[in-house]
Amino acid sequence: MTSSLGSSSTGSVNTVDKPVNTSGNGGRASWWRGHSELGICVLLLALGVLVLTDALSMPTDFTQRGPVGPKSVPVVVGSLLVLVAVLLARNVFRGGRGEAEGGEDVDLEASTDWRTVLLLSAAFLANAALIGTVGFPISSAILFWGACYALGSRNLVRDPLISAAVAVITWFLFNELLGVPLPGGPLMEVL
Structure with a gap:
Protein backbone atom coordinates (compact mmCIF):
# COMPACT_ATOMS: atom_id res chain seq x y z
CA MET A 1 0.00 0.00 0.00
CA THR A 2 1.22 3.43 -0.76
CA SER A 3 0.11 6.61 0.83
CA SER A 4 0.36 10.00 -0.71
CA LEU A 5 -0.16 13.31 0.90
CA GLY A 6 -1.51 16.02 -1.30
CA SER A 7 -2.71 19.51 -0.72
CA SER A 8 -5.46 21.51 -2.26
CA SER A 9 -7.10 24.81 -1.67
CA THR A 10 -9.21 23.28 1.12
CA GLY A 11 -6.29 21.76 3.01
CA SER A 12 -4.28 18.55 2.92
CA VAL A 13 -5.85 15.31 1.70
CA ASN A 14 -4.70 11.79 2.62
CA THR A 15 -5.29 9.11 0.02
CA VAL A 16 -4.54 5.40 0.21
CA ASP A 17 -4.26 3.29 -2.91
CA LYS A 18 -6.26 0.08 -2.48
CA PRO A 19 -4.97 -3.14 -4.03
CA VAL A 20 -6.96 -4.34 -7.01
CA ASN A 21 -8.81 -7.63 -6.56
CA THR A 22 -7.99 -9.88 -9.49
CA SER A 23 -9.34 -13.19 -8.15
CA GLY A 24 -12.82 -12.72 -9.59
CA ASN A 25 -14.85 -13.96 -6.61
CA ASP A 61 -56.80 -34.74 22.35
CA PHE A 62 -55.95 -34.86 26.03
CA THR A 63 -57.46 -32.80 28.79
CA GLN A 64 -56.50 -29.15 28.78
CA ARG A 65 -57.13 -26.97 31.79
CA GLY A 66 -57.65 -23.32 30.93
CA PRO A 67 -56.37 -21.37 27.94
CA VAL A 68 -52.74 -22.41 28.37
CA ARG A 94 -27.06 -2.36 9.13
CA GLY A 95 -23.38 -3.01 9.78
CA GLY A 96 -23.46 -4.47 13.27
CA ARG A 97 -20.79 -7.01 14.12
CA GLY A 98 -20.34 -9.28 17.08
CA GLU A 99 -17.30 -8.51 19.19
CA ALA A 100 -14.85 -11.17 20.26
CA GLU A 101 -15.06 -11.98 23.93
CA GLY A 102 -12.45 -10.06 25.83
CA GLY A 103 -12.10 -11.78 29.18
CA GLU A 104 -8.87 -12.47 30.98
CA ASP A 105 -9.51 -16.22 30.97
CA VAL A 106 -10.19 -16.37 27.21
CA ASP A 107 -7.34 -16.96 24.79
CA LEU A 108 -8.50 -15.27 21.58
CA GLU A 109 -5.50 -16.63 19.69
CA ALA A 110 -6.23 -20.30 20.49
CA SER A 111 -7.70 -22.41 17.72
CA THR A 112 -10.72 -24.67 18.08
CA ASP A 113 -10.05 -27.95 19.86
CA TRP A 114 -11.53 -30.22 17.19
CA ARG A 115 -10.74 -33.39 19.14
CA THR A 116 -13.04 -32.28 21.96
CA VAL A 117 -15.75 -31.21 19.52
CA LEU A 118 -15.59 -34.57 17.71
CA LEU A 119 -15.63 -36.59 20.95
CA LEU A 120 -18.66 -34.65 22.25
CA SER A 121 -20.42 -35.09 18.90
CA ALA A 122 -19.69 -38.83 18.99
CA ALA A 123 -21.15 -39.07 22.51
CA PHE A 124 -24.35 -37.28 21.42
CA LEU A 125 -24.68 -39.40 18.28
CA ALA A 126 -24.12 -42.59 20.28
CA ASN A 127 -26.89 -41.50 22.65
CA ALA A 128 -29.27 -40.85 19.76
CA ALA A 129 -28.43 -44.18 18.10
CA LEU A 130 -28.63 -46.32 21.25
CA ILE A 131 -31.58 -44.85 23.13
CA GLY A 132 -34.14 -46.97 21.27
CA THR A 133 -32.35 -50.27 21.77
CA VAL A 134 -30.65 -50.05 25.17
CA GLY A 135 -32.94 -47.46 26.77
CA PHE A 136 -32.49 -44.03 28.29
CA PRO A 137 -30.43 -44.93 31.38
CA ILE A 138 -27.70 -46.82 29.52
CA SER A 139 -27.50 -44.47 26.53
CA SER A 140 -27.49 -41.41 28.79
CA ALA A 141 -24.79 -42.93 30.99
CA ILE A 142 -22.70 -43.38 27.84
CA LEU A 143 -23.44 -39.76 26.88
CA PHE A 144 -22.49 -38.40 30.32
CA TRP A 145 -19.32 -40.50 30.53
CA GLY A 146 -18.37 -39.54 26.96
CA ALA A 147 -18.81 -35.86 27.81
CA CYS A 148 -16.62 -36.27 30.92
CA TYR A 149 -13.93 -38.00 28.87
CA ALA A 150 -14.10 -35.44 26.05
CA LEU A 151 -13.73 -32.57 28.49
CA GLY A 152 -10.63 -34.04 30.09
CA SER A 153 -11.65 -36.21 33.05
CA ARG A 154 -9.76 -39.51 33.03
CA ASN A 155 -10.96 -41.17 36.25
CA LEU A 156 -12.05 -44.58 34.95
CA VAL A 157 -13.86 -45.60 38.15
CA ARG A 158 -15.57 -42.44 39.36
CA ASP A 159 -16.78 -41.07 35.99
CA PRO A 160 -18.80 -44.12 34.84
CA LEU A 161 -20.34 -44.53 38.30
CA ILE A 162 -21.43 -40.90 38.53
CA SER A 163 -22.66 -41.01 34.92
CA ALA A 164 -24.75 -44.11 35.61
CA ALA A 165 -26.18 -42.60 38.80
CA VAL A 166 -27.12 -39.33 37.06
CA ALA A 167 -28.71 -41.24 34.17
CA VAL A 168 -30.82 -43.49 36.42
CA ILE A 169 -31.88 -40.59 38.65
CA THR A 170 -32.84 -38.54 35.58
CA TRP A 171 -34.83 -41.46 34.16
CA PHE A 172 -36.59 -41.96 37.50
CA LEU A 173 -37.46 -38.26 37.86
CA PHE A 174 -38.90 -38.00 34.36
CA ASN A 175 -40.56 -41.41 34.19
CA GLU A 176 -41.95 -41.80 37.69
CA LEU A 177 -42.37 -38.30 39.13
CA LEU A 178 -43.14 -36.18 36.05
CA GLY A 179 -44.96 -38.88 34.12
CA VAL A 180 -42.87 -38.44 30.96
CA PRO A 181 -42.28 -41.95 29.62
CA LEU A 182 -38.67 -42.56 28.63
CA PRO A 183 -37.50 -45.88 27.21
CA GLY A 184 -36.15 -47.96 30.06
CA GLY A 185 -34.51 -50.68 28.04
CA PRO A 186 -33.33 -54.02 29.45
CA LEU A 187 -31.99 -52.39 32.62
CA MET A 188 -35.52 -51.73 33.86
CA GLU A 189 -36.19 -55.47 34.18
CA VAL A 190 -33.41 -55.55 36.77
CA LEU A 191 -34.55 -52.47 38.67
Missing part, protein backbone atom coordinates in the same frame (compact mmCIF):
# COMPACT_ATOMS: atom_id res chain seq x y z
CA GLY A 26 -13.07 -12.04 -3.86
CA GLY A 27 -15.90 -9.53 -3.63
CA ARG A 28 -18.41 -12.23 -2.78
CA ALA A 29 -16.04 -13.91 -0.31
CA SER A 30 -15.30 -10.64 1.45
CA TRP A 31 -19.02 -9.83 1.60
CA TRP A 32 -19.72 -13.16 3.32
CA ARG A 33 -16.75 -12.64 5.63
CA GLY A 34 -18.29 -9.36 6.76
CA HIS A 35 -21.78 -10.86 7.11
CA SER A 36 -20.99 -14.30 8.52
CA GLU A 37 -23.52 -13.82 11.32
CA LEU A 38 -26.23 -14.36 8.70
CA GLY A 39 -25.52 -18.09 9.01
CA ILE A 40 -26.69 -17.92 12.63
CA CYS A 41 -29.76 -15.98 11.48
CA VAL A 42 -30.65 -18.72 9.00
CA LEU A 43 -30.13 -21.40 11.65
CA LEU A 44 -32.31 -19.56 14.19
CA LEU A 45 -35.00 -18.91 11.59
CA ALA A 46 -35.08 -22.56 10.49
CA LEU A 47 -35.20 -23.74 14.10
CA GLY A 48 -38.00 -21.28 14.91
CA VAL A 49 -40.06 -22.36 11.90
CA LEU A 50 -39.50 -26.02 12.82
CA VAL A 51 -40.63 -25.43 16.41
CA LEU A 52 -43.68 -23.44 15.27
CA THR A 53 -44.82 -25.99 12.69
CA ASP A 54 -44.31 -28.83 15.16
CA ALA A 55 -46.21 -26.97 17.89
CA LEU A 56 -49.10 -26.00 15.63
CA SER A 57 -49.48 -29.55 14.35
CA MET A 58 -49.47 -31.00 17.87
CA PRO A 59 -52.70 -32.87 18.65
CA THR A 60 -54.60 -31.69 21.69
CA GLY A 69 -52.17 -25.83 26.87
CA PRO A 70 -49.26 -27.88 25.58
CA LYS A 71 -48.92 -25.67 22.49
CA SER A 72 -48.34 -22.44 24.40
CA VAL A 73 -44.68 -22.75 25.34
CA PRO A 74 -43.47 -24.13 21.97
CA VAL A 75 -45.36 -21.37 20.12
CA VAL A 76 -43.77 -18.70 22.33
CA VAL A 77 -40.29 -20.24 21.96
CA GLY A 78 -40.66 -20.62 18.17
CA SER A 79 -41.95 -17.06 17.80
CA LEU A 80 -39.06 -15.70 19.86
CA LEU A 81 -36.55 -17.67 17.76
CA VAL A 82 -37.99 -16.17 14.57
CA LEU A 83 -38.01 -12.68 16.13
CA VAL A 84 -34.37 -12.98 17.25
CA ALA A 85 -33.37 -14.22 13.78
CA VAL A 86 -35.06 -11.24 12.10
CA LEU A 87 -33.61 -8.70 14.55
CA LEU A 88 -30.11 -10.18 14.24
CA ALA A 89 -30.32 -10.15 10.43
CA ARG A 90 -31.44 -6.51 10.51
CA ASN A 91 -28.51 -5.65 12.76
CA VAL A 92 -26.05 -7.46 10.47
CA PHE A 93 -27.37 -5.72 7.36
